[in-house]
Amino acid sequence: MQREERYVNERLDHLGVVAGVCEEIGLATYLDRRAGQTKQHVSVGTATVAMILNGLGFSNRRLYLVPQFFANKPVEHLLGPGVEATDLNDDCLGRTLDWLYAHDPTQLFAGIAKQARQVFGVSARHVHVDTTSFAVSGAYERDEKEKGEGEASMIAITYGYSRDHREDLKQWMLALATTQEGDVPLFLRPLDGNSSDKATLASAVEALHEQLHAPESDPSFFVADSGIYSEANMRSFNEAKILWVSRVPETSKEAKAMLERALDQAEWQVSADGQTHWFTRTVLLPQGEERWIVVRTEQGETRAQATFQRQGEKIKHNWQQKLWHLSNQRFACQADAEAALQRELKGLPPWLDVQHELVSSEHHSGKGRPRKGVAPLLQWHTKATVTVNQQHAEQAIRRKACFIVATNALDSAVFSEQEIMTLYKAQGSVERGFRFLKDPLFLASSVFVKKPERIVALGLLMVLCLLVYRLAEYRLRTRLAETEQTLPDQLNRPTTRPTMRWIFQCFEGIELLHIHSTFGTQPLVLRLKPLHRLVLTLLGPPYEKIYKISS
Template sequence: MLPFQCQLESLNHLGLVAGMCQELKIAEYIDARITNDADARNVTIGQAVVAMIINGLGFTGQTLYLFPEFFEDKPINRLIGEGIQAGHLNDKVLGRALDSLYDAGVSDLYLNLAVKVVNHLKLPCKALNLDGTSLHVDGDYNSNADPDDLNCIHICRGYSRDHRPDLNQVVLQLMTENEAGIPVFMAPASGNVNDNTCFQEIIKNHLSCFKAALNNRYLVADAAMYVAETLQSLDEQKQLFISRVPLNIKEAKALVGKVSTMSLESVKGYEQYYSAEVTSCYGEVQQRWFLFLNEKRRLSEQKTLTRTMQKKSLKEARNLEKLGKKAFLCRDDALKAFALWQKQSVLCLSETEPEIICKPCYSGKGRPSSESKPDHFEYYVQGTCFVPCETRENAQASLGCFILGTNDLDQDSLNAAELLSIYKSQQQVEGGFRFLKSPDFLVSSLYLEKAERIEALLMVMTLCLMVYAAIQHRIRHELKKQSRFFPDQKKKPYQNPTARWVFFCFQGINVLTVNNQEQHVVGLRERQLTIIQILGVSYISLYS
């Protein structure tokens, strides 16, 4: 009698990822829009993209050429499709898939899929949140490219949000819906562009598509969108917006300066938040400005204000002391240098008029005689400085304050509490960026040979975020709908688990294959079965 032959393959949480890819029909959507070449006999472009999503959400950060090793101990037939082996998912197949995504146009390809996903999940999409971030990459890209070529992004140095100005970077613009955080639009951009420019281009070229497909009411963004030209474009397209108003605008600065004399009302549902409403016509667009005061943040900022002002004022005083030791050839140069110090000083002011000290200089050695005449004179400027009390008072006045602007002039449809709630959904897109920048998420995959593949990989990374957010939304929605619970880290029942916590709880699930025929899923526990059952039949089949 022949001995049993057993094979153990790791399934863990990847069944949830594969199940969501199947539910959203990602592979079918991509294969319907991209023609597979004759060499793609084993793996289609859509299946290759799903493989990259599974790898990305496997939190291993594998490079493309290590994909076969990642899938070596995974049940590929369950996760991706019948007949696919780990060796089929090599760097050539995945590289060809990235090239095909780039040729198809990543932004438009992603947008059409995202619209289908939002409709499938029945999300109301009341507001869309727009933001951008930078991702640093290694390697020399676009070395022979035309800098005026608009067909491909240029990976170069620019303002780095990762605090890595020494590395080249690429910018990713994301737009998410405000309930589940599903990214509905992604646009790669060159590493040296700023958000103001990108936001204007997105609003100019893509806003009409969002309005027609998603029927969203508000477009939400940070202060980078609050530019006169952008606001005018939004108003012309009859798009309501909510944006943070930059405090360097003269009108906004004056409003914050009057906060101590204004009558502020408490914001319903937000403890320690107070607000006041004023009208504005910035950028020739009629708006309502809401000045908010966060008392809790105000108190915390006061603790650091003294330390910050003391550090800055001491630095300015030391600069004045250094200036007093510098020699000038004439009185006017010394006065000009003192005036420059005063202009550059933010906190310190001169207590009195500067004193100019003239010192004679002799060329000979030793002490000059009383009859010797100096060869030339050197001039030194001396002065004392102080920090006015009103400087600190002005700094304290703006603590904890911020302004939100909107062109929704209907006071019945949008009050201060609703406005603040919608704006706080901006955390969805910021959370998406934190997810994409996680050190164990596809971080090593940015070592690619071509900038075109970097652009396509950004789409794959955004698809990973879409699948992750969709899984999290479905789990939370079904737990509440079916009145079921999932244990948190303290083993207390709750209904809002993060997908990452659920993924962690799915460790230890394997597929046992006996004699290359019989398959059994082993390692399932009660809390895992709860998630599988509430998600539906397709997920049950993946874990059975």
């Protein structure tokens, strides 16, 4: 008797890696444990993992197209037995978003992130905090009076300062904290569209300090941009014994005074590579004692030079126009002309020099030829030229390249100036997270949900996607360094720090073939190459199991 066989082909691609990270950190189990017993066919945890798979599928499909996304994917292999693509419909995902909102996304993510850090061994010694905005299309009109007592996590979708320069659209904001090691997110908080960094960043740091505080571990350092720096915030941090590093805004009179005197200081130190210059001062402020490090980098000077070249000619031209208009005015005496010139010169940049002279001329009043014997009137006007003082211009460029990094860690023997500068420069960690979340191919490049509640839940999903992505990247890079191996990059050059985006692209085309026969079903993974096998070996046995690789 001839055996009958039927073949079903499904696209696995890189989704097995994403599902493997979710499984390893126990994401679905954590949420299902919080949700308890339900009568739903697809649990909250499983539906959340499905939306993460959709988000990291980089297919630019909105949530209502999730069933279409999974139509040719091995759904049971990724999410568990009994789950089909049609089960992941609007009702299922809508209920999940509502449940996530009702159970405080900030607290849910804190629990998941803590669990993930413990599993992957990510240090939270240095934490970077920042905020960004997400523009939305739609009215989102909601009266503040409608917010109930139990809706503390409700946000206002409104107009505010847009980081994306879309002031014409309403927006919501997101506070995010990531580790310096691996850029792994630790904390999220959705915010009103017009929130102030001074308040929101401070409360985020205090909340995260409570989450991370453990008697047996070293305290965390919190790093933020100048938006967090204020007398009230720094005093609050000092009282709570929170260690912080922040840039000092140049608007404060103390910062202005120090930067004005910076170039005259003789104690500038230079880094080994000659790229960074700095000196240190301990300053006593109303909020307490702080260590201020005035920093100037060669890269910063290059940027300041380019800015000066772009803007300097325009500023010079404006002053020339201003003084030309003044030269067309006539004054009754030399003193009046001198006084008018001095008034016009107020605000002149120190790198511009004005050479001027006062010129007198005779003038008869009235029209026509003057009568004989009438003495002419003596009038005065100014004549001025504007030039650039190169020495002062170079000083202005160097002054513009200086900035102040402050900390309440006063002992340089414990936390050196070089460590503080390196830590502040690593603030790009959280900014890289924002770039990831705003990627055009990502889940929420534009937000299309009708209720603000679901925008809050969607914010949680976005950062969960970032968490899974960063954990996979951290594990792969760590294992490559430990085993002293490399992977080829986009130009086929060896690298120990590949991005997961590139690895995901390398996994495109991997398929799961189901061979159905009278003897049962046999799954077979197709198109696995040595590169894929090496990546899965480095990630660990759970990932090899998903791709059916035996040891």
